[in-house]
Amino acid sequence: MKMSNRFNIVLLLTAIGLTAMYQSVSAHTRLKTPVISENNATHGSDYNAVVVAHGCIDAATNAATIDTLGTVVVFPDGKDSTITVNGQPYSGTLADYVTNWGSPVTKVQDKSIFPYEDYIKDSLGNKLGFWTGGGKGLKAGFRAVVPIATAGVIINPESCAKSVQFVVSIADICQITDAAGFSDQSVMLWTPTVGSIYQFEGAHTTDSPATLTVNRSITPLPASCGAGEEVVVKPSANQLNRDMRIIYEGQQIWPKQ
Ligand SMILES: [Cu+2]
DSSP, rough: OOOHHHHHHHHHHHHHHHHEEEEEEEEOOSSSEEEEEOOTOOOOOOOOEEEEEOOOOOOTTTSBBBBBEEEEEOOOOOOSEEEEEETTOSSSOGGTTOOSSOOEEOOOOOOOOEEEEEEEOOOOOOOEEEEEEEEEOTTTTTOEEEEEEEEEOOOOOOOOEEEEEEEEEEEEESOOGGGOOOSSEEEEEOOOOSSSSSSOOTTTTTOEEEEEEEEESSSOOOGGGGTTTEEEEEEEEHHHHHHHHHEEETEEEESSS
């Protein structure tokens, strides 16, 4: 009896130790496969997933123990976007580097975690992102793998791009609030700091968006390009403020208005 009590205490201490370690190394919400190759197949697509890594953070314990109610994922539209080339601002258009950017993402229908889902589209009907949510949601301590397909990306053969990285904005929502109510307790905002309403001072997630990097793989880098260019495409504040929301049956659900 005494022995088994001691054994239980050892197990308990081990569990506490593991929990503490888990918190310090817990991964962020990201794409499952963040680096892919070009794909010029007709209707080409690459299967991928958004991995919701952890819930929101209890203020008292600083542990990610708050369940997630839904997630919103937005890709840059390529028009209202900021482009950098080797870290320097670029004033040209995305078409200089990518010839077929339009509808970057398709949601793979899956109601296993969140029973509701719909696209976020631009005025032309391009699918720039999606939201999924509702039901019992994602229990804290578990991960969600939300399946998607990204459209084949073709790098402009004449360009010097050796890779093009798209910054993907994700909100893992734990509590439905208005923008003033955003906190580590209500939402994990995996967004770039671009001046949108989807950022706040001191967030666990500050300037830590997901990314999708497409490596040049179809046409060779023109000889005149030297080492080539690394292109990064970020959404503007304007695009996030417009597109990053949940509209269900004509009503905006999140953020609350
Ligand atoms: Cu984290």
